[in-house]
Amino acid sequence: MTQVKLIGVTLSPFSRRVEWALKFKGVEYEFIEENLQNKSPLLLESNPIHKKIPVLIHNGKPICESMVILEYIDETFEGPSILPKDPYDRAIARFWAKFIDDTCIPLLGKVLFGKGEEAEKSKEEFGGLLKILDNELKDKKFFVGDNFGFADVAANFMAFWFGILEEASGVVLVTSEKFPNFCGWRDEYINRSQVKEYLPSRDVLLAHFQSRFQSPK
Known part of the structure; x- marks a missing residue:
């Protein structure tokens, strides 16, 4: 069974981009609210270069940057396409x-x-x-x-x-x-x-x- 987690911030437009894509594709996921004033070990471990949200963790593997994550979701999960076909x-x-x-x-x-x-x-x-x-x-x-x-x-x-x-x-x-x-x-x-x-x-x-x-x- 696949496991999908999203490290993000509820009010962040960048997190919300990823949430839209997951919901659009019908992917079940766990949302992990991040405190940017006191960043969690999970965030720092998952995105050691930029130390920013959002981070998608799919089967234990982290993917960073919201637009990169959107393309990953589009290519990985079944359902309607996010990017145009042409x-x-x-x-x-x-x-x-x-x-x-x-x-x-x-x-x-x-x-x-x-x-x-x-x-x-x-x-x-x-x-x-x-x-x-x-x-x-x-x-x-x-x-x-x-x-x-x-x-x-x-x-x-x-x-x-x-x-x-x-x-x-x-x-x-x-x-x-x-x-x-x-x-x-x-x-x-x-x-x-x-x-x-x-x-x-x-x-x-x-x-x-x-x-x-x-x-x-």
């Missing part, structure tokens, strides 16, 4: 996943948690990234046509966590007037029945971020 569509999905992780999320951190001139410059740059995403999503429900999949799961932070961060910080970056296609994709994302069950509580997440923004710098 090679070109797979490449497009991987491109947007990497763009979001490597470019969008780090810059958003600078917008929300930076100070002064750095924050203002980052805000302008981030607006440019939103224009790119808005243009890509024109006339499409999701990043690869009408099918929800790999790139959209990678973009869960932009679809859900981002809006809550805006509310908690008081910094408004997205409006439907400026970015109608992005907002349409976000609404479609959040309202999908297969997505709702793997998203954390909005109220809990909002309270978490509000406490961060209200705490002394």
